[in-house]
Amino acid sequence: KDTPSEAALEYRGSHPEVLSEHSVIFSELCLRQVPCSSFQGCVPSYHYKAKENSSGDTFDQCCEAVMCAGTVSCTPTTQWEQYADFATRMGNTKENCCTPKPCEADVCNSTKYTPKSG
Numbered sequence: 118k119d120t121p122s123e124a125a126l127e128y129r130g131s132h133p134e135v136l137s138e139h140s141v142i143f144s145e146l147c148l149r150q151v152p153c154s155s156f157q158g159c160v161p162s163y164h165y166k167a168k169e170n171s172s173g174d175t176f177d178q179c180c181e182a183v184m185c186a187g188t189v190s191c192t193p194t195t196q197w198e199q200y201a202d203f204a205t206r207m208g209n210t211k212e213n214c215c216t217p218k219p220c221e222a223d224v225c226n227s228t229k230y231t232p233k234s235g
Contacts, residue, residue: 185214
């Protein structure tokens with residue numbers, strides 16, 4: 118049983134609803150749960166996303182974790198490498214899933230450039 122805050126009413130009848138003295142009469146009424154695509158509570162978005170083809174109004178019903186594996190590619194490999202826990206790590210961006218590779222000191226073998234610290 119849904120409470121009013123958990124259900125959405127959508128009138129699809131061909132005749133307008135009848136309003137009379139504090140009562141409302143609807144015909145051709147269908148109640149359905151709110152689709153998860155409308156649920157705004159799957160946050161932070163870099164860790165969670167709304168489930169597809171699901172209905173609900175709670176985090177547990179509508180949200181699923183976004184995992185680095187299968188979502189992010191740490192490329193180019195000359196600039197990025199996967200965190201050790203990449204396969205089980207939550208995230209959907211290189212910044213959350215990959216660690217930047219620092220340049221080697223010999224890249225800066227010119228007098229015009231010096232390596233950054235870190």
